Amino acid sequence: MSTSRIAVVIGGASGIGWATAKALAAEGCTVTIADLNTEGAQARAKELGDQHNAVTVDVTDEASVQQLFEQIGRVDVVVNCAGFGGVGLITELPADQFRAVIDTCLVGAFLVIKHAGQHLGEGGALVSLTSLNARQPAVGMSAYCSAKAGLAMLTEVAALELGPRGIRVNAVSPGFVHTPLTEPVLSVPGVLEEYVENTALGRAGTPEDIADAVVFLCSSKASWITGEVLDLNGGAHMMRYPNVIKHVMNLAGQ
Numbered sequence: 358m359s360t361s362r363i364a365v366v367i368g369g370a371s372g373i374g375w376a377t378a379k380a381l382a383a384e385g386c387t388v389t390i391a392d393l394n395t396e397g398a399q400a401r402a403k404e405l406g407d408q409h410n411a412v413t414v415d416v417t418d419e420a421s422v423q424q425l426f427e428q429i430g431r432v433d434v435v436v437n438c439a440g441f442g443g444v445g446l447i448t449e450l451p452a453d454q455f456r457a458v459i460d461t462c463l464v465g466a467f468l469v470i471k472h473a474g475q476h477l478g479e480g481g482a483l484v485s486l487t488s489l490n491a492r493q494p495a496v497g498m499s500a501y502c503s504a505k506a507g508l509a510m511l512t513e514v515a516a517l518e519l520g521p522r523g524i525r526v527n528a529v530s531p532g533f534v535h536t537p538l539t540e541p542v543l544s545v546p547g548v549l550e551e552y553v554e555n556t557a558l559g560r561a562g563t564p565e566d567i568a569d570a571v572v573f574l575c576s577s578k579a580s581w582i583t584g585e586v587l588d589l590n591g592g593a594h595m596m597r598y599p600n601v602i603k604h605v606m607n608l609a610g611q
């Protein structure tokens with residue numbers, strides 16, 4: 358990767374985004390960490406060094422996303438890690454909670470691709486974070502599964518639309534990765550064990566497992582790859598997803 362590349366990592370203050378920001382900086386990119394968490398983004402940018410920056414952004418707010426890309430100007434690499442989930446059975450889930458997940462994980466991803474797509478040029482690369490749940494349904498995760506499946510298809514449409522301008526659009530689909538997002542779920546007895554049993558490689562992922570693949574997809578070594586939704590899960594996509602709700606109910610004694 359050339360030393361002059363300008364990268365933005367949205368959701369870069371935590372977990373997979375932070376690991377990706379560090380990995381891109383190590384490859385010589387100048388990185389902007391953009392996140393809803395202003396203090397977190399500033400602290401992370403400081404940790405990376407003087408040439409790196411922090412910007413506050415809310416991917417659910419189009420004006421905020423537009424302003425982010427106008428402020429950065431030329432950009433070569435965009436990685437969107439903003440996202441969250443939640444659990445609840447469909448028959449009990451408030452519609453507002455369903456909408457909130459769709460708003461961040463799918464509409465937010467659309468807004469990032471829309472505005473990044475106006476600033477990326479020939480040789481540019483965009484990677485979104487979808488999920489194993491884009492292809493594997495999970496009891497109690499209707500909103501997240503729907504949003505991430507939508508994002509997988511959005512990635513393919515965007516790759517078709519931006520390809521003629523030399524811009525590559527890909528996504529990665531992690532299984533369970535240890536981050537602040539998954540800590541509450543992975544600490545429920547039985548969840549991690551059931552995930553690991555349903556992998557070929559016998560472990561959950563690390564943020565670095567994902568960052569390595571994202572850096573590859575953003576690099577010139579991936580110059581013929583676009584519209585790809587890459588499974589990163591230790592082989593879990595060949596088996597079945599844990600029943601998270603069952604383990605939560607067991608914990609609650611129900």
Ligand code: NAI
Pocket residue numbers: 367368369370371372373374391392393394397414415416417437438439440441442461465486487488489530531532533534535536537538539
């Ligand atoms: P995390 O919670 O550690 O980091 C997410 C970051 O996104 C946080 O810094 C948060 O402040 C930021 N963010 C949230 N909403 C935002 C918004 N509206 N605008 C801007 N920033 C916002 O989560 P993690 O685990 O690093 O996840 C990153 C991405 O990877 C998410 O899209 C998640 O759905 C996806 N993913 C994670 C998996 C895991 O096991 N950790 C598995 C599959 C997918």
